[in-house]
Amino acid sequence: MSKLKDISWIAADWGTSNLRVWALDQNGSIVNTINQGKGMSALLPSEFEPYFMGLIEKWLPEKTETECPVVICGMAGAKTGWKEASYMEAPCSPINPDKTTWVQTIDQRISVRILPGIMQASPSDVMRGEETQIAGYLSKKPNFDGVICLPGTHTKWVHISAGEIISFRTFMTGEIFQLLSEYSILKNSVKSDKIDTDSFLQAFEDTYSNPALFSSKLFGIRATDLLENIPTKLLKAKLSGYLIGSELAGSKSYWLGRDIVMIGNDKLCVLYEKALKKLGLNISLENTQDITLNGLKQAYFNR
Numbered sequence: 309m310s311k312l313k314d315i316s317w318i319a320a321d322w323g324t325s326n327l328r329v330w331a332l333d334q335n336g337s338i339v340n341t342i343n344q345g346k347g348m349s350a351l352l353p354s355e356f357e358p359y360f361m362g363l364i365e366k367w368l369p370e371k372t373e374t375e376c377p378v379v380i381c382g383m384a385g386a387k388t389g390w391k392e393a394s395y396m397e398a399p400c401s402p403i404n405p406d407k408t409t410w411v412q413t414i415d416q417r418i419s420v421r422i423l424p425g426i427m428q429a430s431p432s433d434v435m436r437g438e439e440t441q442i443a444g445y446l447s448k449k450p451n452f453d454g455v456i457c458l459p460g461t462h463t464k465w466v467h468i469s470a471g472e473i474i475s476f477r478t479f480m481t482g483e484i485f486q487l488l489s490e491y492s493i494l495k496n497s498v499k500s501d502k503i504d505t506d507s508f509l510q511a512f513e514d515t516y517s518n519p520a521l522f523s524s525k526l527f528g529i530r531a532t533d534l535l536e537n538i539p540t541k542l543l544k545a546k547l548s549g550y551l552i553g554s555e556l557a558g559s560k561s562y563w564l565g566r567d568i569v570m571i572g573n574d575k576l577c578v579l580y581e582k583a584l585k586k587l588g589l590n591i592s593l594e595n596t597q598d599i600t601l602n603g604l605k606q607a608y609f610n611r
Contacts, residue, residue, distance in 0.1 A: 314339050315367050317377040318418075319604040320360075322384035323437060324349050324461075328597070331367050336605045340367065348383035356390035361415055368417045375419040379608050381600070382437035385409060385422040395427035395434060398473045402426070402443040403603065405611040423607055426473060433478050437600075438464050441571050444602030445594060446471060454567030457591075459576045461486075463555065465562040477562060479555045482576075488547060494526070497533035500541040505582065507542040511549025512556075512583045519557040525550045552583050563589070571599050 316334040320327065327345030330338055342363055351359055368376060385393030393409035403423060411420040425436035438458050446452060450471060458464040461482040467474040489498045515522050529543050529550075556563075568584065568591040570577045577593055584591055 315376070317379065317608060318364060318367065319601060319608065320378065320380040320382075320384070321437065321440070321600045321604070322380055322382040322389070323347050324383050327363075328600075329363060330601055330604075331364075332605075336609065338601075348386060348389050353388065353390060356384065357411075357413055357415065360390075361418075364418075372416045376417060377608065378418050378420040379408075379423065379604050380420065381423045381440035381604060381607075385425060385436060389422075390420075391422060393422040393424045395425045398426055398428045398475060400426060400472060402439040402446065402473055403607050403610075405607055408607070408611075423604075426476075428476060431477070433476055435464055435466075435476065435478070438466070439473065440603035440607070441596065441599045442466060442468065442473065442603070443606045444599035444604075445569065445571060447602050447606050449569075452567070452569070454569065455563050457563070457568060457570045457572075457580065459570065459572040459580050465559045467562060467566075477559060479558065481551050481555045485547065485551055488526070489544070493530050494543075494547065497529055498540060498544040498547050500539070500544045502541040502544075503548055503579070504539075504542045504545040507545035508549040508579065509582060509586055511546040512553040512586065513549075515550045515553030516557050516583075516587075517553075519554050522550060522554045548579060549583075552579060556583060556587070568592070569594060572596055 314333045315331045317332055319330045319332060325347035327347060329342040329345065331340040333339055345363055346359060384390040391409055391411045396404060396407055407424045408421040411422060413420055423440060425434055426439045427434045441458060442456055445456065453469050456466045456468055463479045463481050464476055466476040488494050515525055529546055532538055533543055568589060570580060570591050571594045581591055
């Protein structure tokens with residue numbers, strides 16, 4: 309028995325910059341949570357187990373009685389993670405319990421397995437963690453046929469049919485935004501906590517309709533800042549609009565004529581939603597945390 313007697317198993321979403329952990333009972337109901345832990349990038353492979361044990365120690369018995377199952381998705385399975393978990397190749401189901409990677413732990417109170425990511429041979433692409441979110445969504449909507457968009461540092465557009473990931477494409481939109489706003493000549497022009505909707509949509513339309521001018525439009529942000537007295541929130545909105553406009557132009561073959569579901573951070577999803585609505589499209593929004601946990605439950609209960 310665990311120190312918290314209702315805990316039957318533990319689920320974790322181990323991303324590059326953050327870790328979320330759930331203690332769950334035999335029915336999958338949440339008993340306790342940890343929402344702010346170190347991500348994969350802050351740990352060496354040898355540090356994963358002691359760090360994780362430091363977080364969940366309070367949930368475990370002092371002595372080995374029975375192993376507590378732990379199911380992990382995300383970057384813990386990367387080459388520089390806890391233990392590398394091999395990729396499944398698309399087309400495939402988002403989760404296959406037979407393909408999980410078992411981790412040999414020093415502490416015998418836990419039994420850890422890491423879910424595999426998914427790769428695509430042509431064009432070359434990979435995902436880790438997003439497949440679990442997709443599985444979580446499909447557990448609610450098993451007959452969904454369309455596209456799931458997962459905005460983030462590396463935004464994914466994923467074609468789903470018959471319960472499988474058919475193909476996908478990744479766009480570095482979020483990372484490019486961070487690099488440009490923190491390290492480029494634009495960094496002093498886009499310092500703002502707010503984004504103006506009208507400026508965002510205008511910039512979005514500019515690059516969506518003419519993506520070949522994307523790079524020129526970016527420098528235009530700097531020139532506008534030097535020559536005109538425009539608030540930084542308008543210029544930050546332009547940067548977001550240009551980037552998302554370029555992405556939606558490049559991903560058009562994925563979303564055109566298909567149902568679209570968006571899973572991700574609320575603030576970021578709202579921008580994508582506004583852009584897609586400008587194109588006359590309707591989308592469904594899903595909360596990342598709930599969907600991820602649903603996917604981890606699918607992996608645990610179908611093992």
